[in-house]
Amino acid sequence: MDVxxxxxxxxxxxxxxxxxxxxxxxxxxxxLDDKKLGEVKRNSGVIGxxxxxxxxxxxxLLVTILIGNTVVNVAASIISVSIALDxxxxxxxxxxxxxxxxxxxxxxxxxxFAEITPKVWANKHPIYFSRIVAIPLFWISKxxxxxxxxxxxxxxxxxxxxxxxxxxxxxxxxxxxxxxxxGVEKGTLEEEEHGLIHGLVAFKSVYVxxxxxxxxxxxxxxxxxxxxxxINLIKESGHSRIPVYKxxxxxxxxxxxxxxxxx
Numbered sequence: 001m002d003v004x005x006x007x008x009x010x011x012x013x014x015x016x017x018x019x020x021x022x023x024x025x026x027x028x029x030x031x032l033d034d035k036k037l038g039e040v041k042r043n044s045g046v047i048g049x050x051x052x053x054x055x056x057x058x059x060x061l062l063v064t065i066l067i068g069n070t071v072v073n074v075a076a077s078i079i080s081v082s083i084a085l086d087x088x089x090x091x092x093x094x095x096x097x098x099x100x101x102x103x104x105x106x107x108x109x110x111x112x113f114a115e116i117t118p119k120v121w122a123n124k125h126p127i128y129f130s131r132i133v134a135i136p137l138f139w140i141s142k143x144x145x146x147x148x149x150x151x152x153x154x155x156x157x158x159x160x161x162x163x164x165x166x167x168x169x170x171x172x173x174x175x176x177x178x179x180x181x182x183g184v185e186k187g188t189l190e191e192e193e194h195g196l197i198h199g200l201v202a203f204k205s206v207y208v209x210x211x212x213x214x215x216x217x218x219x220x221x222x223x224x225x226x227x228x229x230x231i232n233l234i235k236e237s238g239h240s241r242i243p244v245y246k247x248x249x250x251x252x253x254x255x256x257x258x259x260x261x262x263x
Contacts, residue, residue: 005086008079015076016114021133022069024118028129029054029061031122035175040127050134054141059155063148064141073110080106190259192240220245223253227261234258 032040032055041048054061084102088095122129141148180197183189189197220243221230234242240258245251 005083008083012076012079012083015072015079016109018072019069019076019110019114020118021136022065022072023115024122024129025133025137026062026065027119028122028126028133030058031126032130036127040130044127044131047131047134050138051130054134054138059152060145060148061141063151063155064137064144067144067148067151068140073114076110077106190240218243218249220249220252221256222246230256231261234261 029051032051037052037055040051044051080102081099084098085095087093088098118129177198180189180194184191184194219233219237219239221233223244223246225233230242242256242258243249244253244256246253
């Protein structure tokens with residue numbers, strides 16, 4: 001009896017470990033944006049290839065994770081029930097009370113250690129967690145491929161007539177400022193443009209009148225202006241962008257960039 005309990009206890013721990021892996025995998029893998037995925041490809045070698053292959057078919061991956069998590073949780077419940085029944089028989093306690101205690105304990109363990117903890121940890125360290133689970137999850141995905149493909153097809157058929165708003169991919173403010181910093185370092189952005197981007201990101205609320213230039217104060221040039229006059233005007237005004245008009249200010253042809261003229 002003791003040996004049997006030991007083996008079932010070990011099996012239960014292994015199943016709970018896999019439940020934690022499946023739960024964390026869902027959060028870690030699907031939180032990898034293009035930037036993080038690029039980092040994984042550059043720094044993770046073979047494991048990076050496994051992660052990339054998994055994310056090629058996101059619906060199949062999600063179905064695989066859900067199937068795997070469901071199977072291991074059901075198996076863990078069956079084993080824990082069998083242990084509880086043996087405990088009740090061995091100690092001659094009430095079966096109903098023993099099963100109730102078993103359900104409460106297993107539920108708490110699954111929620112804390114197989115759901116919340118791995119998901120929180122995966123959310124904080126998505127790249128590291130993805131590297132840990134990539135290879136085992138890839139082969140589990142291969143093993144469950146027929147079932148996951150069938151379920152993916154059913155899900156696709158069931159949702160094919162549902163209309164969704166097209167998701168809009170947006171950069172976070174930190175990513176925008178980071179790209180601006182990289183642009184300055186590589187010379188693709190001027191310092192003024194870099195400062196403008198940082199300023200826009202920093203603005204919480206601003207009115208147009210606070211940043212606009214009134215028409216009467218606007219410095220603009222007619223299209224017939226000579227190059228010498230234009231260069232002198234740019235140097236005197238200090239502006240980096242000057243509107244160019246034809247005939248009058250109501251007919252603006254475009255914007256002239258000072259950096260295209262001055263060395």
